[in-house]
Amino acid sequence: MTRSEIIQNLEGVICPVVTPFNKRGDVDEGRFRENLSRLSGIGLAGVLVAGSTGEAPYLTESERLRLVELARDVVKAPEILLVGTGLESTSSTLKLSRESVARGADALMVLTPSYFKPQMNSAVLVAHYRAVAAGVKRPVLFYYIPQYTGLQVDLDTIVKISRLPNIVGLKESSGSLEFVQAILKKVRKDFRVLVGAVSIFYDALCSGAVGGVLGQAHFAPSLCVGLYEAYLHDRDKEARELQQRLLPLAQKVAAPYGVPGIKAALDIFGGHGGTPRLPLQPVSAKIEKQIAAAIREAHAGLTV
Secondary structure, three states, X not given: OOHHHHHHOOOEEEEEOOOOEOOOOOEOHHHHHHHHHHHOOOOOOEEEXXXXXXXXXXXOHHHHHHHHHHHHHHOOOOOEEEEEOOOOOHHXXXXXXXXXXXXXXXXXXXXXOOOOHHHOOHHHHHHHHHHHHHOOOOOEEEEEXXXXXXXXXXXXXXXXXXXXXXXXXXXXXXXXXXXXXXXXXXXXXXXXXXXXXXXXXXHHHHXXXXXXXXXXXXXXXXXXXXHHHHHHOOOHHHHHHHHHHHHHHHHHHHHHHHHHHHHHHHHHHOOOOOOOOOOOOOOOHHHHHHHHHHHHHHHOOOOO
């Protein structure tokens, strides 16, 4: 795809895929491929490899790059292959980003560096993203998830980063609709804002967001895609009903249990989640039953 086609296709529902591991704790390539194949051609805009849901902080750089190679064999245009490449230093982020592009990434999602929090001021972050965006040949999305990084970035800084050449969008995962709305009022109209919290998905779309990167798309893809399609065709009642169905999957799966909860939900749905990488622990059998009940609740009365 051309650059403009990639940017145009950064909308709708993107699934942040999990990374399955085998009994030895290594990446299970076969199950990773199978998960991707299940997601192909069902209405998703694409997939995100090596995001938070993919346990990116626990993957080596070589594992991340291998996942890109595997995904590129499965994910076909016009579906997007988005890859998380944010590391703590600018040089390591650039290196991983360039190598991901070489292996087939369509676009890059770059997490904020956060270890030296007191020094991560506006000037430092803008300089970091300027260098990364200028050093790669594919579009870059700014990734903001303060509940994981512990780094709070103010609105003015996000707006400054949005104006940098080759920064084409933002994945905003704070879960704050008010903050998303404030961002949308300040950034240029063609800046692609996607949300990472399904609980605000419909309201964010109505406010000007172009899509969502939603972990629930792994185990409730028909609900996520259906909501987006209903929004596109002005079927407000249907969209709001689907939003209500998705809420239990945020409140009873992703929010309290994170990646282990999403992996358990994917196993229940018939995919391959499996055990997360240490130090993360799998959910208990009791919690797994609660997750299964939440999935049944979300789909109750539906034929899909």
